[in-house]
Amino acid sequence: MSIFARVDFEIYNKRIMNWIKLTLLIIIIGLAFTACKVSYSFTGGTLSTDVHTFSVQFFQNRAPLVNPNLSNQFTEELKEKFRNRTSLDEIVDGEGHLNFTGEITGYQTRALDVTSNDISATNRLTITIRVKFTNEIEPDNDFDKSFSAFEDFDSTAQLTTVEEGLVNLILEKIVDDIYNQSVVNW
Secondary structure, rough: HHHHHHHHHHHHHHEEEEEEHHHHHHHHHHHHHHHHHOOOOOOOOOOOOOOOEEEEEEEEEEOOOOOOOOHHHHHHOOOOOHHOOOOOOOEOOOOOEEEEEEEEEEEEEEEEOOOOOEEEEEEEEEEEEEEEEEEEOOOHHHHEEEEEEEEEOOOOOOHHHHHHHHHHHHHHHHHHHHHHHHHHOO
């Protein structure tokens, strides 16, 4: 056998061995990925792929000062957030894989920035909502806590004239916090 034939044979053997090693590496990596359970979301959520349903029970208003529309508005906004931001199959009346219950516990205004004339320059509307969240698939993520947010408004304005806009802003913050706590796990 000539020296050139021997070199060609060794190069051929090295190429075969490299091809076999590369093929084995690809197979091992492929098997590793199929053994992992991965869930994807473009909404920032980390829901298990086993979660398909959710329920939001009506949140009673038990605050000392009652806004008559607040219970319904909050309940519907929480449902809407999960409909729009998750890929959950359906909302159920009973208990789903994710369950939200609770009550509105605070709705209050208070004066801020009191001047030397005992006149307030700014008022603050604060809403507090207690939420009990249960995750039937991942119970370690359950919580029972209060969420609170506020908005300030000029003291020359009557609450009744600015209330609807303030409530919308406050509920948006609270619903975002609840979503982040229950799905994003922040």
